Amino acid sequence: MFEIFGIPSNALFSQLLIGLINGSFYALLSLGLAVIFGMLNIINFTHGAQYMMGAFMAFFLLQYAGLSYWWALIVAPVVVGLFGMIIERTMLQWLYKLDHLYGLLLTFGLALIIEGVFRNYFGSSGLPYAMPDSLRGGQNLGFMFLPNYRAWVVVASLVVCLGTWFVIERTRLGAYLRAATENPTLVRAFGINVPRMITLTYGFGVGLAALAGVMAAPIYNVSPQMGSDLIIVVFAVVVIGGMGSIMGAIVTGFGLGVIEGLTKVFFPEASNTVIFVIMAIVLLIRPAGLFGRTA
Amino acid sequence: MAVASDTIAAPEHSAEGRSETIAFLIMTAVLIVAPFFIYPLFLMQALCFALFACAFNLLIGYVGLLSFGHALYFGWASYLAAHAAKVWGFPPELAILTGAATGAVLGLVAGSLAIRRQGIYFAMITLALAQMMFFFALQAKFTGGEDGIQGVPRGKLFGLIDLASNNTMYALVVVIFLACFLLILRIINSPFGEVLKAIRENEPRAISLGYKTDRYKLVAFVLSATLAGVAGGTKAIVFQIASLTDVHWTMSGEVVLMTLVGGLGTVFGPVAGAFVIIAMQNYLNALESWVTVIQGVIFVVCVLLFRRGIVGEIAHLLRIKL
Incomplete structure (x- = not known):
């Protein structure tokens, strides 16, 4: 046990870890926002609500279907992503030709609806979500105690973030995506179904938010307003990093989480x-x- | 080019000026008669929010800037006005002016940061700055945290007129509202207002014509924040309370909703929108927790099907400018 600037190292490192965890969520959420903004030119205010829906899906799956955390990691993003695609097809697609601000206003309204409905049925107090047994406990690293679940969250979100970066920057599919961001008309002329690509992109971005929600469920309680305050912080993260770069969103997200932890x-x-x-x-x-x- | 468009716009200008004057006279008459039929506290609440929405609309409707953090100026103005009246013993007129000054200073700081980025970033920056000041309001001692500042005295206007009666208070609120409304009309129809509209329509072009658009945007921002401050200060005196609700982001969302429902970029729209939303909140009280959901539905419906808003739709049907 030693001290740094008069702070016990144990406290310092555990706050650093919490910072890294928050940073993982910032990174996943701002990544989703950046991907969606790139294709749809819309700032998705519903992102926080969709993160909350991911956490609730995990809760429902465990409670009513008996499906474990590991299933929730796959099922929740897919279900919430599909829900997002329905929203894109029925509402968002009519706004692409209008000023950006209408997209913001529409998704803000959707966030109010979703959070309001969840609050009416589940109240404002949080619901507990049990940690999966296989990730209980932790490692004693000598200078600090490292809970397994927290280590898992940081590693998993890093993998997902870097995977997304790889797909967008290094694969053929990603090249289509980037091309469609630059010039959708030209990409359509090459016979690529751009509207479908837009729908899938929105679904993917929303799925990332839901995935963050599932991972957050065992750490924080599952509650209807868990997303609304978080999304405003993520907006600030996006302003700091700029939405032009995928890697920028990831680095800024993790970095700011750590700074917040240190503060x-x-x-x-x-x-x-x-x-x-x-x-x-x-x-x-x-x-x-x-x-x-x-x- | 600017000169040419001025001369072309001139005849139309007088016509639209007439419809605005008539509408203004009708509105004034309605506000004078209203307290005989409607509960004055409701009217005062609606007028405070109407002024707040008009201030917000000055930015979105005439400069094309979506501020998603206008609760910052409204809420902090109401805190400082309440503090001035209660702790410093300011008379109501000075307390409200304190609120206006609070709005101006905060608007200058937040505005000079936010105008550094355009479009969607502008909205996110204003929201984030407002959230930051929400946390300050939560932690600061003088705001009273969760309790807010309660029991604010209404006091005597100019040391003479006791505002304890709701009818006297209502008269003052109407005067403040109409004065600010006329000021906004004047701003919009001034050469300065024309430049703002030019920025809204095509900012690079306005720059190329030699206008320092950043400076125009900042002045508009400060004006809007100041007027929001007047609204917040007045609200604190009328309801004798300043609380966290008024600085929370939900309040920023509500003022956007009011303006959207009434009609973005119409002069009278925000007033109509404020009355509709406040009436809804008051009369649908039984639905309590569903109010948020209903507000969300109104947002979605307005954006998808009803982008002109109530007043915008009327103006479109009658082919006049309101």
Whole structure:
């Protein structure tokens, strides 16, 4: 047991780990936002509600279908993603030709509806979700205690984030996606079904949010408003990183999570606001964002 | 080019000026008669929000900037006005001015940060800054945390007129509302307002014509925040309370909803929208928790099918400008 700047190392490292966990969620969510924004030119305000739906799906699957956490990791993103695709087909697709702000307003309205409905049926207090048995316990690393589940969340989200980056930046499918972002008309002329690609992209982005929700369920309680405050922080993360770069979204997400964790140790009063303060500073120094290409 | 469009617009200008004047006179008459039929507290609440929505609409409707954090100016103005009236013993007119100044200062700081980015980022920045100040309001001592500032005295206007009676208070609220409304009309129809509309329509073009658009945007932002501050300060005096509800992001969402329902970019739309939404909240009280869901449904319906809003739709049918 040793101390760093008068803080016991144990407390420091455990807050760092919590920071990394929050950072995983920021990264997964801002990645989804960036992917959706790239294709649809819409800021998906429903993202927080869809994250919450992912957590609730995990809860339902365990409670009513007896399906374990591992099943939830696959089923919840698919179901919530399909739900997203229905929204895209029935509502969002009519807004692509309008000003961006209508997309924001529509998805904000959807978030109100979804959260309102869940609050009416499940109340504001959280529902507990049991951790899977295989991930209970932890490792003693000498300088700190590492709970298995938390290690799993950080590693799993890193893998998912890097996988998404690989698909978008390094594969043929990703090349189509990037091309369709630049010039949808031309890509259509090559015989690629761009509207279907847009629908699938939205479904994928929403699925990422739901996946984050499932992973969050055993750590935080499952509650209807778990997404709404988180999404505002994620917006700040997106402003800091800029949505132009996939890797930028991942790095910014994890980095800000760690900074937030450290703030909790050294200056707890500011832990809620530190990300917003960083956003203000970044806007002053680099208005386009850390990874933004143009303003 | 600017000169040419001015001369072309001139005849139309007087016509639209007439429809606005008539509508304004009707609105004033309705507001004078209303307290004989409708509960004045409801009217005052609706007027405070109507002013708030008009201030918000100045940005979205005439500069094309969607601020998703307008609760920041409204809520903090109501905190400082309440504090000024209760702790510093300010008379109501100075307390409301304190609110306006709060809105102006916060608007200057937040606005100069937010205008550094365009479009969708602008909305996210304003929302994030408002959320930051929400946490400050939650932690600061003088705001009273979850309890808010309660028991704010209405006091005596100019040391003479006691505002304890709802009817006197209503008269003051109407005067404030109409004065601010006329100010907004004046701003919109001034040369300054024309530049704002030019920025909304085509910012690069406005820049190429030599306008420093950032400066125009910032001035519009500060004006909007100041007027939102007047609304917040007035609300604190009328209801004798300032609370966390008014700085929360749901309040920012509500003012967007009011403006959207009434009609984005119409002068009278935000007023109509505020009355509709406040009436809905008051009369659908039985549905309590479903109100959020209903608000969400209204958002979705307005965006998909009813983008002109109530007043915009009327103006379109009558082919006039409102």
